[in-house]
Every structure is written in C-alpha cells, then in structure tokens.
Amino acid sequence: MTSNDPLLKPTAPELLFDRERAANYDQFTGRIPGLRDTMLHFLGAVMADLPADSRILCVGVGTGNELIFLAKLYPDWTFVGIDPSEPMMNICRTKVAEAGLADRCELHTGYLDSLALDRGFDAATCLLVSHFLMETSERQELFANIAKHLKPGGMLVSADLATAIDTPAYRALTAPWFRLLLPPEATQKDFENARSAHGTAVALLDPVEVESLIQSAGFTQPVRLYQCLLIHGWVSYQLAPAD
Numbered sequence: 001m002t003s004n005d006p007l008l009k010p011t012a013p014e015l016l017f018d019r020e021r022a023a024n025y026d027q028f029t030g031r032i033p034g035l036r037d038t039m040l041h042f043l044g045a046v047m048a049d050l051p052a053d054s055r056i057l058c059v060g061v062g063t064g065n066e067l068i069f070l071a072k073l074y075p076d077w078t079f080v081g082i083d084p085s086e087p088m089m090n091i092c093r094t095k096v097a098e099a100g101l102a103d104r105c106e107l108h109t110g111y112l113d114s115l116a117l118d119r120g121f122d123a124a125t126c127l128l129v130s131h132f133l134m135e136t137s138e139r140q141e142l143f144a145n146i147a148k149h150l151k152p153g154g155m156l157v158s159a160d161l162a163t164a165i166d167t168p169a170y171r172a173l174t175a176p177w178f179r180l181l182l183p184p185e186a187t188q189k190d191f192e193n194a195r196s197a198h199g200t201a202v203a204l205l206d207p208v209e210v211e212s213l214i215q216s217a218g219f220t221q222p223v224r225l226y227q228c229l230l231i232h233g234w235v236s237y238q239l240a241p242a243d
C-alpha cells in the first residue's frame with residue numbers, strides 16, 4: 001500500500017477495485033487461512049432451506065467467490081451478480097465460465113439501481129461491500145435497494161468490517177487483523193497506511209449500528225451468525241415490499 005493507494009481516501013468503488021487490486025484480490029483474501037472458506041460454509045448452511053429453484057442476487061459479487069461457491073453447492077439455483085468494478089467483474093466472468101456455471105449466472109457491471117426491478121429474488125448476498133460506503137445514508141440506501149429486489153420475506157446474508165474505531169475492541173482486533181492480512185515483509189509504515197484506510201475509505205461502525213442500519217432499510221433485526229476479527233456477518237429477512 002503506497003500513499004497514492006485509493007484505499008487511503010474516499011474513492012468510487014469502481015476506482016477502488018482497480019485492475020491491480022482485482023488481480024491480487026483472491027490471493028489477498030486468502031491470507032487469513034480459513035477466513036473466506038468459513039464464511040462461505042456459513043453462507044451455504046444458512047441458505048440451505050431456500051427453495052431448490054431459488055434465484056439469488058449477489059451484490060458486490062467481486063471476483064465471484066460467494067456466487068461460485070453457492071452455484072456449486074446448489075445446482076438448480078440461478079444467480080445475478082452485480083458489481084461496479086469492471087476489473088473485478090472480468091475476473092468473475094472468467095472464473096464463472098471456467099467453473100462451467102455461465103448458463104446459470106447473469107453478471108452485470110454497475111450499481112444495483114441499474115438492475116431492472118422484478119422482486120423475484122429469494123435471497124441476496126452482500127459480503128464485504130457496504131463498509132466501503134462512507135455515508136451511513138448511502139449504506140442504508142444500498143440495503144433498502146436490496147430489499148426492493150427480494151420476494152416478500154426474502155433472505156439477506158451480509159458481512160462487513162465492523163467495530164468502532166478507537167474503542168478497546170478495535171485496538172484488540174486490529175493488531176491481529178493486520179498481522180494476518182499484511183505480508184510478512186510489511187513494514188511499520190505499511191501497517192500505518194493500512195490502518196489509516198479505516199475511517200477514510202472503510203467505514204467502521206459498531207456492529208450494533210450496522211444491525212440497526214440494515215433493520216432500518218426494511219429488514220428484520222439481523223442475527224449475527226459470524227465473526228472473525230473485524231468481519232461480522234448477519235442474516236436478516238425482508239419485512240415487506242419497500243415501495
């Protein structure tokens with residue numbers, strides 16, 4: 001991470017996840033052994049009772065990890081993946097094709113409001129996306145938009161970095177977080193740079209605040225199903241059509 005790194009200042013997501021960050025993303029997220037796999041296994045298990053022919057919306061699908069995992073686990077489900085970053089979507093498209101899943105997956109480059117509204121999704125995922133929206137109102141709008149795409153009572157599984165900065169919990173969790181996430185050769189400066197993205201390009205709220213934000217966007221009280229250091233994951237259900 002350099003001082004020009006887009007993670008050090010509020011940046012549009014399609015610029016934040018540029019070609020270089022996209023190319024390194026899977027390797028980067030694989031640095032904490034088991035983190036991604038555990039999150040995906042929880043995701044698969046919590047969605048297991050959905051109908052066999054479910055339609056799933058993957059918001060901020062990135063390089064496609066959750067979509068590909070679920071598509072392999074549930075062979076009759078169909079998927080729409082959406083993400084504003086062209087480089088992330090290019091990798092996603094390649095991985096989906098290589099996995100032989102292209103006929104069950106539609107991939108759109110863009111924001112959610114560019115997707116036609118059909119209220120036809122049984123469930124949505126939104127993993128590690130909303131914390132990039134620095135304004136709480138934008139985060140709430142993202143979740144409210146997801147609610148509009150779901151069938152009544154549809155499921156949302158979401159995950160975000162959450163823990164308010166400058167609290168004892170934050171201090172306890174960030175040291176191991178960066179120790180595991182940054183490469184072994186990382187310098188003190190790299191640690192400081194990575195830390196300074198928190199609050200400038202990544203919004204870190206207390207998990208309870210994230211929960212009330214999701215709820216205020218038209219969902220039931222989210223149930224926390226996962227925590228690994230700063231990452232928290234929830235399941236909640238759309239309360240009613242959000243017109």
Ligand SMILES: C[S@@+](CC[C@H](N)C(=O)[O-])C[C@H]1O[C@@H](n2cnc3c(N)ncnc32)[C@H](O)[C@@H]1O
Nearest residue numbers: 013017060061062065083084085088127128129
């Ligand atoms: C950290 S990656 C997560 C990718 C994937 N969900 C995963 O867990 O591996 C965040 C992704 O969210 C996308 N993103 C950021 N803001 C978004 C928004 N407002 N709507 C949809 N996607 C967004 C970024 O382009 C990026 O691909």
